[in-house]
Amino acid sequence: MQPSVTLQWQDSFQCTWEALALTDAARLFLLSEKENRALQAPGFDEHLQAALNCYSFAIKVYIEMNQPVMAASLSLELGNALKEMNRPGEAIVHYQRAAELQTQQPIESLLSMGEMATCKILTRDYDGALAVLTEMQLMCQERGLQLPGTSTPVGAFLDIVAKCEISRVLLLMLLEPPPQKLLPEHAQTLERYAWESFDPHSQVTFLPENVFLLLQSVVMACQEKDIESLKSLQPELWPLLSAEQNHLLHLVVQERITPSGQGI
Numbered sequence: 001m002q003p004s005v006t007l008q009w010q011d012s013f014q015c016t017w018e019a020l021a022l023t024d025a026a027r028l029f030l031l032s033e034k035e036n037r038a039l040q041a042p043g044f045d046e047h048l049q050a051a052l053n054c055y056s057f058a059i060k061v062y063i064e065m066n067q068p069v070m071a072a073s074l075s076l077e078l079g080n081a082l083k084e085m086n087r088p089g090e091a092i093v094h095y096q097r098a099a100e101l102q103t104q105q106p107i108e109s110l111l112s113m114g115e116m117a118t119c120k121i122l123t124r125d126y127d128g129a130l131a132v133l134t135e136m137q138l139m140c141q142e143r144g145l146q147l148p149g150t151s152t153p154v155g156a157f158l159d160i161v162a163k164c165e166i167s168r169v170l171l172l173m174l175l176e177p178p179p180q181k182l183l184p185e186h187a188q189t190l191e192r193y194a195w196e197s198f199d200p201h202s203q204v205t206f207l208p209e210n211v212f213l214l215l216q217s218v219v220m221a222c223q224e225k226d227i228e229s230l231k232s233l234q235p236e237l238w239p240l241l242s243a244e245q246n247h248l249l250h251l252v253v254q255e256r257i258t259p260s261g262q263g264i
Helices: 003-038 046-064 067-086 088-101 107-122 126-142 156-173 184-191 208-224 227-240 243-257
Strands: none
Touching: 003 067, 003 156, 046 067, 046 243, 067 088, 067 107, 088 107, 107 126, 107 156, 107 184, 107 208, 107 243, 126 156, 126 184, 156 208, 156 243, 208 227
């Protein structure tokens, strides 16, 4: 083996060992932080800060080794831990980093972005969540559904598009942006739910017809300020939506019953 090749192998081995050691340390610090919280012991997040530092260094090592998949997995691990610790605002940046590192894995990148949107909803950044979900849907339509030669199942992209579509419609009903502030991509979405525009044989929709029609009724009820119709639609949609989407629908109904007057 040539000396240069030997040195490269030794450097690679050393970097791998360093990344693994940092990851182990990060997980131990994180475990200590969770134990302190379980015991309700006073503290200043020292263990959490140490864990964040170790994770950051390990991610940096993997990036320098040109191993973005490993770096992304650690970013996701950290994001999940922070979300579990009821720190969704801090988790967002790590999910975003994971998505950026997963450019060669479109489905995984979209799932990381989905976690970002969830955290933004948890922090009541509904505008931010809408922006992320809109970006996800556009990515799916541009990259996923028009790649006949790809080995990635088209169904996975379709499933993500459908979830984004439902959440985006509910967020638009929650935010109620005035027409002059409605972005073209959001206006285009809402146009699909106008009564006069629906033709089941020609309309491009990503949802099952029953879900589409119920969502269409929600949009109409919101626009007509028909609170009773909106309340009656809620139990029909409940079994068809995810927990997060049902939470958004609940917020839409509550905002119509008792308007905050401040704009969500």
